[in-house]
Amino acid sequence: MKEIEKLKPLLYSTSRKIFENPETAYKEYKASKLLIETLKKEGFGVERNICGYETAFIARYGKGKVKIAFLAEYDALPEIGHGCGHNIIASASLGAGIALKRLIEKNGLDAAVYVIGCPGEEAEGAKVKFSEEGVFRDIDVVMMIHPGDRTLIKERFLAIRELRFKFYGKPSHAAASPEEGINALDGVILTYNNINALRQHLREDVRIHGIITSGGAAPNIVPDYAEAYFFVRAVDNEYLKKVLEKVKNCAMGARKATGTELKIEMGKGYKAFYPNNTLAEIFEKNIKSLGVTIDKSKEFGGLGSSDIGNVSCVVPSIHPFIRISDKELRSHSKEFAQAAISEKGNEAIMIGAKAMFLTALDIIENPELLKKIKAEFVPR
Ligand SMILES: [Zn+2]
Ligand SMILES: [Zn+2]
Numbered sequence: 297m298k299e300i301e302k303l304k305p306l307l308y309s310t311s312r313k314i315f316e317n318p319e320t321a322y323k324e325y326k327a328s329k330l331l332i333e334t335l336k337k338e339g340f341g342v343e344r345n346i347c348g349y350e351t352a353f354i355a356r357y358g359k360g361k362v363k364i365a366f367l368a369e370y371d372a373l374p375e376i377g378h379g380c381g382h383n384i385i386a387s388a389s390l391g392a393g394i395a396l397k398r399l400i401e402k403n404g405l406d407a408a409v410y411v412i413g414c415p416g417e418e419a420e421g422a423k424v425k426f427s428e429e430g431v432f433r434d435i436d437v438v439m440m441i442h443p444g445d446r447t448l449i450k451e452r453f454l455a456i457r458e459l460r461f462k463f464y465g466k467p468s469h470a471a472a473s474p475e476e477g478i479n480a481l482d483g484v485i486l487t488y489n490n491i492n493a494l495r496q497h498l499r500e501d502v503r504i505h506g507i508i509t510s511g512g513a514a515p516n517i518v519p520d521y522a523e524a525y526f527f528v529r530a531v532d533n534e535y536l537k538k539v540l541e542k543v544k545n546c547a548m549g550a551r552k553a554t555g556t557e558l559k560i561e562m563g564k565g566y567k568a569f570y571p572n573n574t575l576a577e578i579f580e581k582n583i584k585s586l587g588v589t590i591d592k593s594k595e596f597g598g599l600g601s602s603d604i605g606n607v608s609c610v611v612p613s614i615h616p617f618i619r620i621s622d623k624e625l626r627s628h629s630k631e632f633a634q635a636a637i638s639e640k641g642n643e644a645i646m647i648g649a650k651a652m653f654l655t656a657l658d659i660i661e662n663p664e665l666l667k668k669i670k671a672e673f674v675p676r
Pocket of ligand 1: 380627628
């Protein structure tokens with residue numbers, strides 16, 4: 297633990313530098329450079345340009361049997377800056393990574409440590425491709441922490457998929473010859489209303505939220521093109537699939553009713569997050585040993601989606617939240633950004649780094665724990 301205390305000035309200054317130079321998704325040039333330089337100086341081997349992402353990296357030290365990865369995020373939000381506190385995530389993972397590296401070196405532990413730079417979480421996160429293209433193939437355990445207004449160990453994230461409904465009709469004068477027209481906007485409106493009728497019969501964890509992105513050119517022209525853009529979410533991958541079919545049916549019914557043509561475009565998505573229970577329990581024991589109390593979860597309230605979901609479907613993972621404020625905080629707000637650079641925000645870096653480091657150490661020293669973590673893991 298002394299190892300991490302010694303890192304305090306480095307971790308605080310890293311957090312501040314990333315905070316003061318907010319860079320949005322996939323433009324995190326300064327942040328990734330800072331982290332890479334720090335890790336190289338420490339003796340990590342660094343690979344860049346992962347899966348074609350310029351601001352991604354994999355830093356690695358050691359060749360041992362147990363392979364542990366700490367994930368760093370460092371993208372900010374447009375205008376709000378670090379209103380999601382990714383400066384804290386990057387610094388905590390940096391701290392855990394360096395401390396573990398030093399211990400592997402000093403004690404000759406049979407382990408390898410990775411710090412993986414994951415850009416673009418706020419856009420189409422890089423971890424999706426990382427998960428699909430085998431970045432985590434050799435890794436046993438993945439950890440990261442996220443700042444929040446509560447300390448929560450096993451918070452879930454919803455699976456999410458984007459959908460675009462494109463309705464094609466036939467233009468006509470809306471007063472002189474309406475009977476000649478086919479109204480694409482009606483296709484969109486009926487889709488919207490069909491989805492609202494569907495809501496009553498879905499599980500409570502489902503979220504469906506959409507907007508109309510195109511709705512015609514002028515009131516006196518029957519709209520020949522209209523478009524709606526929806527996000528659909530659920531707490532598990534399987535149920536999301538079922539809901540997506542029902543949502544598509546809503547649009548297909550609207551097509552039939554209006555006589556329009558319809559194109560449905562399925563966009564990108566994140567998988568649901570399945571935290572590894574065993575890993576989470578070890579982390580919980582360790583964070584409690586630092587004097588931290590665990591808060592009560594909001595059960596489906598305040599749930600978003602994140603590309604850590606995809607990671608958790610290919611390797612045992614945890615993504616606990618650490619409290620950075622005594623007040624309720626809305627994520628992606630100016631208030632959250634202030635908390636992300638506050639004293640409590642700094643404390644969260646140290647707590648996160650220490651708890652992740654201790655958890656890694658438990659796993660390296662007790663092969664039975666890793667066995668249990670792996671036995672529980674289900675690839676999805
Ligand atoms: Zn965010
Ligand atoms: Zn975030």
